[in-house]
Amino acid sequence: MTQSFSELSLAPTLARAVAEMGYENMTPIQAQAIPVVLQGHDVMGAAQTGTGKTAAFSLPLLQRLLKHENASTSPARHPVRALVLLPTRELADQVAEQIKLYAKYTQMRSTVVFGGMDMKPQTLELKKGVEILVATPGRLLDHIEAKNCVLNQVEYVVLDEADRMLDIGFLPDLQRILSYLPKQRTTLLFSATFSPEIKRLASSYLQDPVTIEVARSNATASTVEQCFYRVEDEDKRRVMQQILRERGVKQAFVFVNSKLGCARLARSLERDGLNTTALHGDKSQDERLKALDAFKTGAVDLLVCTDVAARGLDIKDVPAVFNFDIPFNAEDYVHRIGRTGRAGASGLAVSFVTGRDARNLGDIEKLIGKKAEFVPVEPEPERRPGGRYNDGQRVWQQPQRDEGSARPMARAPRAPRPASDPFFDKPYEPTAAPEAKPSWEVADKPAARSVSPNIKPKKKVAALFKATERTPETES
Numbered sequence: 446m447t448q449s450f451s452e453l454s455l456a457p458t459l460a461r462a463v464a465e466m467g468y469e470n471m472t473p474i475q476a477q478a479i480p481v482v483l484q485g486h487d488v489m490g491a492a493q494t495g496t497g498k499t500a501a502f503s504l505p506l507l508q509r510l511l512k513h514e515n516a517s518t519s520p521a522r523h524p525v526r527a528l529v530l531l532p533t534r535e536l537a538d539q540v541a542e543q544i545k546l547y548a549k550y551t552q553m554r555s556t557v558v559f560g561g562m563d564m565k566p567q568t569l570e571l572k573k574g575v576e577i578l579v580a581t582p583g584r585l586l587d588h589i590e591a592k593n594c595v596l597n598q599v600e601y602v603v604l605d606e607a608d609r610m611l612d613i614g615f616l617p618d619l620q621r622i623l624s625y626l627p628k629q630r631t632t633l634l635f636s637a638t639f640s641p642e643i644k645r646l647a648s649s650y651l652q653d654p655v656t657i658e659v660a661r662s663n664a665t666a667s668t669v670e671q672c673f674y675r676v677e678d679e680d681k682r683r684v685m686q687q688i689l690r691e692r693g694v695k696q697a698f699v700f701v702n703s704k705l706g707c708a709r710l711a712r713s714l715e716r717d718g719l720n721t722t723a724l725h726g727d728k729s730q731d732e733r734l735k736a737l738d739a740f741k742t743g744a745v746d747l748l749v750c751t752d753v754a755a756r757g758l759d760i761k762d763v764p765a766v767f768n769f770d771i772p773f774n775a776e777d778y779v780h781r782i783g784r785t786g787r788a789g790a791s792g793l794a795v796s797f798v799t800g801r802d803a804r805n806l807g808d809i810e811k812l813i814g815k816k817a818e819f820v821p822v823e824p825e826p827e828r829r830p831g832g833r834y835n836d837g838q839r840v841w842q843q844p845q846r847d848e849g850s851a852r853p854m855a856r857a858p859r860a861p862r863p864a865s866d867p868f869f870d871k872p873y874e875p876t877a878a879p880e881a882k883p884s885w886e887v888a889d890k891p892a893a894r895s896v897s898p899n900i901k902p903k904k905k906v907a908a909l910f911k912a913t914e915r916t917p918e919t920e921s
Contacts, residue, residue, distance in 0.1 A: 448471050489656045499544075500543070525599055527578070528580070528601070530604055531606060533606075564587065572593065583615075597627060611640075672796070710723075724737065
């Protein structure tokens with residue numbers, strides 16, 4: 446039975462914002478988590494990606510923090526009371542935007558801090574005072590060490606996508622951050638997947654948590670059609686373009702495993718005439734945000750990315766996801782295909798499998814509990830790009846087309862070459878006699894010196910006595 450947001454008895458300011466965002470009925474994770482958080486219990490929530498976990502922890506936090514709402518301009522009246530930690534910059538920026546929309550009719554302040562950007566604007570926002578701080582662990586530690594924020598009044602801590610934070614090595618940073626927080630607090634841990642490491646983390650920092658699982662762990666959304674194609678590496682790009690044309694897909698994520706492969710594939714697709722941009726960890730934060738904005742607004746059709754975009758990004762109405770490379774971690778497959786088919790919409794997930802992907806594919810099948818069914822495909826022959834062509838001569842020519850036909854006409858045969866001049870067919874004949882020496886050898890050369898020119902001559906000194914010749918008589 447579905448529940449509506451009107452049954453939650455939210456504050457009028459929050460209810461107004463929720464209504465303007467078009468929220469009517471709660472998702473399963475929201476219906477189960479929001480009442481528990483409103484009661485002040487720790488929560489360990491697991492749900493499929495794209496089911497509204499952000500609203501599940503943001504709305505009850507704002508509801509409970511409204512008692513601290515005030516219009517004072519003093520930073521001391523606006524200490525950090527809720528801390529939301531996320532693994533990636535893009536996800537942190539997205540969650541911060543959502544929280545601002547929920548709280549726009551309240552006087553609660555919020556901001557976001559993440560790496561890759563200048564710290565000065567972030568420091569100015571923190572000095573003004575904020576009640577809700579959204580951050581990535583590394584940049585938050587930078588601000589703590591610079592004494593830009595104090596966390597001794599934090600009442601709520603949210604660890605979103607906690608499994609991803611552990612995967613990329615944030616456990617020591619999390620432990621340091623949690624050591625700065627008060628012992629008495631409410632801790633919420635949300636993730637699409639749970640692992641033994643996550644459960645150990647929860648047992649260390651959560652107090653009697655309420656476990657909420659609205660779907661089988663690591664399950665994929667039923668609205669996503671999963672297709673597997675067995676192709677070779679050199680055929681992947683052509684098969685992907687073939688599927689785009691046949692399915693009429695206008696926009697899609699394209700996931701690869703490496704940053705170098707991401708950049709190369711984006712350039713190749715651009716040369717093929719597709720509107721493409723790349724998103725990976727070697728790009729600056731400004732470039733990453735611009736790429737995401739272009740994809741969200743529809744200015745870009747294909748977003749070629751690494752797993753930096755696999756977690757939590759909520760871009761509505763993306764019809765397809767392509768796994769150009771099978772992920773090394775099976776759980777990343779669940780997150781990748783979760784970028785489509787969000788909020789009950791249908792989606793398409795296409796995965797290209799080569800001969801060396803057997804082990805990774807087996808891990809995915811074991812995780813999702815489903816056998817991969819391969820779709821037969823015959824790669825189309827590579828098409829010659831439109832425009833001018835070069836037939837081996839120096840001049841580039843435009844293809845001629847038949848009237849009323851879109852197919853280029855056959856090329857006209859080459860014109861025969863003119864008869865050659867017999868003068869240029871003669872063998873080489875030297876103009877001078879073979880025994881004649883070249884002019885540079887005939888020219889007069891300076892006489893060879895017996896002494897090197899680098900050796901200075903002896904200096905002549907006048908003798909005081911005349912030297913006499915020695916004879917046998919004088920020697921005796």
